[in-house]
Amino acid sequence: MTPAPETIVLDRREQAESDLAGEIAALVRERGRIVLGLATGDTPTGLYRELARLRREKLLDCSRVVAFGLDEYLGLEPDDPRTFAGWIREKVLELLGIPEGSRHVPATDVPGDLTDVERCAAYERSIRDAGGIDLQILGIGRNGHIAFNEPPSTGDSRTRVVQLHPWTREDAAPVFGGLANVPTRAITMGIATILDAKRIRVLAFGSRKAAIVARALGGPIGPEVPASFLRGHADLRIWLDREAARELHSGRPVRP
């Protein structure tokens, strides 16, 4: 199995978080305004803390950063703290000082009585109107999902409503106080929406991700492992810790 050449394997996840935070801060310093794609989940939380630290130390100014969330549960009240909109607001947008008018999350993003299909189309339009995503932060689900593109998801998929996979609902059960309370549907950017981002930066940590990381980077590219489509992107970088990388078999692409 040959991992993507941009794969970086590190001893500690903090090194990955600091590398990626440094790249984002440099991009913001260079351009002022960038469009950032945000992931939820445990994986990027250290990265967001590191970005918040850079901001506190006046090394990062997000006043012109525009943010787009990847996905959202359907069926929760808008003020439910378990929405991704609430999670992103608390853990990212507030801490980084991204202005109110520059925050976007699917489903809640557009006012009025739109159908799901209209909401999805509106989200695609807002991303395009913002000039496209400059840098997309991504994690990988245990079943190979990116955002909520559950297997099988096609490479040409766009923002849409999806049914959540049993593993995804199982993983979310602790947060919802039991499987029965986990939403069954979500809205998600599609694979093609994600692949439109100019840079894609993926983080995967821990032994729970080892099997899927090996399939995503070394197995066939196709709908059964949605993350495998990332390998077709021209500017992709993936950071793994040793546990997540342990099923990659070829010569290890450890950072020099």
Ligand code: GLP
């Ligand atoms: C979630 C999100 C994904 C995330 C993934 C992994 O449900 N929709 O965007 O990457 O699952 O989550 P974690 O980082 O907690 O393992």
